Amino acid sequence: MSEVNLGDAPFTMTIDGKRVEARPGEMVLAAAKRAGIAIPTLCEHKAVESFGSCRLCMVEVTKAAWKGWKGLMTACLYPAAPDLIIETQSERVLHVRRNVLDLLLARCPDSTLIQRLAAEHGVQQTSFSVREQPDLCILCGLCVRICESAATSAISTVKRGHHREIGTPWGGPPPACIGCLACAHVCPTGHITFEEHGATRAIWGRSFELQRCAECGAPLPITVEQASFLVERQALDASYFSRCESCQRRATAQTFGRLARWQKLGLTQEPDARQEGGKR
């Protein structure tokens, strides 16, 4: 934390009575994971900074110097530090986790992931009243953060209070969306759905044409909009996103095959490529 300069050297701390190594700048969750200590998470994803919205990763944090005081913190947001003592399975932690899952189950009774996590913690049924017309969204906001950092901020949380949901500008097809499907792939509960038929992909009420292979015309697994986005964002030539996997592989194999043919004939150097091409 800010008052101590941790430098770059790894240090140790205690998790569930075990000495584990942690690195400066990383969170308790990362250190625990490396040590093989499982902490349940829903909203954490390595591609974005932790956000602490699902509250499932709560752990108890203390230090010897804290004279018995223990705090409940989200492991995904609590920085690892020397001499921290973390408990991931204490009665208090399990109690909080059960509460979180109880609430999530009331919100998303149909989510198989939430059902499974809840059951693992002994919550078979929610003790709250189930939301009317429930969907699978736990409002963790991971989709929004991924879209913001890896794509175009096409979606966000909309409305307030009970009506809060993940949505698009004015509820219409999002103009900034490039159809990359990252939101759908990272969503822990599978709330965001998409469809793909032939060379079209539909998500968020929009329909996208897939980029086609310049050689064989087969649809590529990215949309036309996504290809131009990647060209600009990653500062690459458009040719990077213009051919399908099998055409690329075939062309490479043919080049290698040609080289091998000449090697078999005892030639160390490939004869003039133009001549070769002319003969074919």
Next chain:
Amino acid sequence: MILRLVVKPQECIGCRACEMACAFTHGKDGQPAASRCQTMTVGKDEYVPMMCLQCDHAACVQSCPVSAITMNPATRTVLVDHERCIRCMACVVACPFGNMHFDPSRTLIHKCDLCAGCGDYPRCAMFCPTKCLTVERVTESSPA
């Protein structure tokens, strides 16, 4: 220690032992889709086993919008961090050799990692009956 997988297509007899070895190493039941190595037929009795070339300035690395693909500096192997990957498929399209694959059944990008974490020694080379696939040990000082 850097391991380098050397491919000599002129030695390939098209037996696909490498594909099987790869599929059984990286897939649960040796599903062909799990193989990161594909033997291509390029002519009569001419075959080329194709897998990641572990490029220095790899197109996959450059195309990934979340920097999920990196080269391990110690082993010189290009690796995908599946926990960071957002499955946008940019790398699959960007690889100029067609050596980045997507496994739809497990929704995972996969590529040849020279068996990192699976014995750390290319299994395909162990099973290749000819001298087509061999492994060279390169010391840091020798030119890449």
